[in-house]
Amino acid sequence: MQQQEGPREHTTGLFVNPVGQRRTDFQHACGGLFAQLRVAAGAEQAASLLEREAADLLILDLERCEIGLDLAPLGALVAARAAIKAPVLVLCPFTNAGWLPALMGFGPIDYAIGPLREQQLRSLLDARLRAGFAPRPAPTPGEDELRGLLALHGAGQEALQDADDSERFAERLCAVLAAWPGVAHAALFQHRDGDLHLEAEHGLPGLRLGALLKPGARLLQSPLRHAFPGLLAATTDEFILLDAPAKAGEPELAERLDAYGVRSVMGVPIPGEGPGGPRGSLSLLFDHARPFSHAQLSALDHLARLAGVGLRMAEAARENEALLARVTHLATIDALTDVANRRHGEQLLEAEIKRARRYRLPLALIAFDIDRFSAVNDSYGHPVGDIALRTVADTARALLRSSDVLIRSGGEEFQVIAPHTSAIDGLKMAEKLRAAVEQVEIPGCDHVTISLGVAQLGESESGDSLAVRVHAALARAKRAGRNCVELAMQ
Known part of the structure; x- marks a missing residue:
């Protein structure tokens, strides 16, 4: 007891975390280990406290921090602590492992991967304080192995950021697991479509778990689902370890695994969301029976949680892709006529103006609206007016080139962005549109006509200026008696 009390009598600490409850919990759990323990909500407050009074140990808790x-x-x-050779202890949740190499770029740090239970945290700090801040001893081989796994875990995090489907992420994670010393084969199982699927495997040449666990059968109906740790973990949400495959009570399975040099088998559940069962499992086949430390199992649990995050990201990516397509359609397309809406049209016009300027190409803008459209609504009703709008849009779209863009700019008014088009060609295009609309039959109101204005982009003209000129031309067409085309003045 006296050994533990020594550091408390002389040691001061400073704990930094933005969450008030975590600071309170840390003081309650570990305050007795220090002669004085102060807390800070952030780096600025911590720096101010350190200016007034030094601390023997700075503890940075990265929970809820944003990199x-x-x-x-x-x-x-x-960096400031490194300058005075003072120690820093970083409490790093596994989801924030990317912090470690980043912080190491500022100076040396000691770190512990969380989450840590209260007693674990007390033991960690007690050992650190009793060491008197002397240099830490060289890591044992087991620690080297764990550090290597954490490094690979960091590489897995990079892949996680780019994950776009479950199979690709599973393949990368299996490669990470198979690189852990002693692991002969790694696989990932996932629940989807009402069954358990082998998403990926990596390791022993010739070993295919799908065939080993009964080819052609649904994995959830495999007769080995009660014996193979990977299947057990995926169905029971429990960590499973067979230090000898024969203990599973399936001699044929044990014999086949033994033929591949497999001496122990582990299944680690991949946590699901909410109160339901696991999302799947990680399956590890080892080339020798081995004891596992708590730290090693925690690291494996971290990787299982990483797998869960990756699979959720892949699922979310698929859902987001479909949702994005729907949202993009709703945000850029007019619901009634199925052509570009005004806001999207303005963006497209600016892009075409930049392209025309860059390559010194002509660009024309055509504006038109339906003549006496309010009379159509008043005489035949708004449903017929909607039919007229759709018919005019469909007629115009059928005549335009693939490079042209039709826009509903508001009410009964439309615009056409015509790249690679001069004023003369724009006039010809507008006349074709006018004639086609005049001839098309509109269910419920026979025919409608349109008036059009045409403008060619000036050498240094803005989009707003171009729009003003083309609308002035459209207004002249209206004053000229409608159902005609006018060219904008320069």
């Missing part, structure tokens, strides 16, 4: 916002100020604390 984009907090890395620079927390890194400055690490």
Whole structure:
């Protein structure tokens, strides 16, 4: 007991975390280990406290920290501590492992991967304080192995950021697991479409778990689902370890695994969302029986959670892709006529103007609207007016080139962006549109006509100026008696 009390009598600490409850919990759990323990909500407050009074140990808890916002100020604390050779302990949740190499760029740090239970945290700090801040001993081989796994975990995080489907992410994660010393084969199972699927596997040449677990059968109906740890973990949500395959009570399975040099088998559940069952499991086949430390199992649990995040990201990516297509359609397309809406049309016009200027190409803008459209609505009703709008839009779209863009700019008014088109060609295009609309039959109101204005982009003209000129030409067409085309003045 006296050994543990020594550091408390002389040691001061500073704990940094933005969440008030975590600071309170840390003080409650570990305050007795220090002669004085102060807390800070962020790097700025911590720096101010350190200016007034030094601390023997700075503890940075990264829970709820945002790397984009907090890395620079927390890194400055690490750099300041490095300048005076004072220790920094970083409590890093596994989801924030990307912080570690980033913070190491500012100076040396000691770190512990969370989450840590209260007693674990107390033991960690007690050991650190009792060491008197002397240099840490060289890591044991087991720690080297764990550090290697964490490095690969970091590589897996990079793949996680680019994950766009479950199979690709599963293949990358299996490659990470198979690189862990002693792992002969790694696989990932996932629940989807009412069954358990082998998403990916990596390792022993010739070993195919699908065939080993009964080819052609649904995995959830496999007779080995009660014996193979990977299947058990995926169905029971429990960590499973067979240090000898024969213990599963399936001699044929044990014999086949033994033929591949497999001496122990592990199944780690991949947590699902909410109170339901697991999302799947990680399956590890080892080339020798081995004991596993708590730290190693925690690391494997972290990788299983990483797998869950990756699979959720892949699922979300598929859902988001479909949703994005729908949202993009709703945001850029007019619901009644199925042509570009005004806002999207303005963006497209600006893009075409930039392209025309860059390549010194002509660009024409045509504006037209339906003559006496309010009379159509008043005489025949708004449903017939909607039919007229759709018919005019369909007629115009059928005549336009693939490079042209038809826009409903408001009410009964439309625009056509015509790349590679001069004023003369724009006039010809507008006349074709006028004649086609005049001839088409509109159910419920026979025929309608349109008036059009045409303008060619000036050498240094803006989109707004071009729109003003083309609308002035459209107004002249209206004054000229409608159902005609006018060219904009320069």
